[in-house]
Amino acid sequence: MNTVKKIRLGNFELFFLRNGSFWLDGGGCFGIVPKIIWRKLVYADELNRVKLDSNSLLIRTDEHNILIDPGLGNKYSEKQKKIFRIENKPSIDQSLSELGITSDDIDIVIATHLHFDHIGAFTKYDNQSDIQGDRNIVPTFPNAIHYIQKGEWQEAISPNERTKGTYFITNYMPLMDAGLVKLIEGNQEICPGISVEITGGHTKYHQIVFIKSQANIAVYLGDIMPTANHIKVAYTTGFDLYPVEVMRKKRELYQRAIDENWIVCLDHDSRNCAGYIRQTPDAKNYTFQPYEFT
Numbered sequence: 001m002n003t004v005k006k007i008r009l010g011n012f013e014l015f016f017l018r019n020g021s022f023w024l025d026g027g028g029c030f031g032i033v034p035k036i037i038w039r040k041l042v043y044a045d046e047l048n049r050v051k052l053d054s055n056s057l058l059i060r061t062d063e064h065n066i067l068i069d070p071g072l073g074n075k076y077s078e079k080q081k082k083i084f085r086i087e088n089k090p091s092i093d094q095s096l097s098e099l100g101i102t103s104d105d106i107d108i109v110i111a112t113h114l115h116f117d118h119i120g121a122f123t124k125y126d127n128q129s130d131i132q133g134d135r136n137i138v139p140t141f142p143n144a145i146h147y148i149q150k151g152e153w154q155e156a157i158s159p160n161e162r163t164k165g166t167y168f169i170t171n172y173m174p175l176m177d178a179g180l181v182k183l184i185e186g187n188q189e190i191c192p193g194i195s196v197e198i199t200g201g202h203t204k205y206h207q208i209v210f211i212k213s214q215a216n217i218a219v220y221l222g223d224i225m226p227t228a229n230h231i232k233v234a235y236t237t238g239f240d241l242y243p244v245e246v247m248r249k250k251r252e253l254y255q256r257a258i259d260e261n262w263i264v265c266l267d268h269d270s271r272n273c274a275g276y277i278r279q280t281p282d283a284k285n286y287t288f289q290p291y292e293f294t
């Protein structure tokens, strides 16, 4: 079964991996937008939750296999699975196997931020461990350097009362112990054609990833615009720590996306994982034009 969508971007290949899904409270997903409005955009289940996909992006260059935000992973308790209606299917390993590669072939991993829905799959339970006793947690991508903003790392290792439900230390500390983390500070190039830019907003050091090849540009927006339903500038989520910053950054990024015809990649959209930002004919609003996969 071929579920992985692909775009060729200049010399690079972009693969959109859908690594399972989870359900979050609809009010949390749409922040200040009343349900009477957002219920027209998306289905809510009997507990008022809406479905979010966990979309990763794999970039294959001549030199590297680069993975952005590998997704939820499977280290969840029964209680967590129930609260978030977590479905880890297909897993990141299943998605990669469709492309004929394994997690050992990934040599660069980039995190937009360290919330569990984005990087829970950084680590996994060791197959060897005794299922009855303590289970060892090991890196999922043992041959990869994991690029994480230093500020995000610091926030994640000392969460506060509000953020502790999103930062789980077992998702990232084993990587540091294994020497697989590179903490970066500010905007920078990761390898030729791949760079990161701090946006702030969702978290203080949230970053987005630029992919450039032969004058083509794709940008993985992380949680600045998680789904196409969040295209409106004021449609920020209840999980954004700095919603006014998200709005300011959206306006700026939308203009750049239009001027440079970016393919924008969406991390949580169930229907559209990629597309273009367009302006409405009256130039007062923005719309999302889905990418037409062939």
Ligand SMILES: [Zn+2]
Pocket: 115, 117, 118, 223, 226, 267, 268
């Ligand atoms: Zn997210």
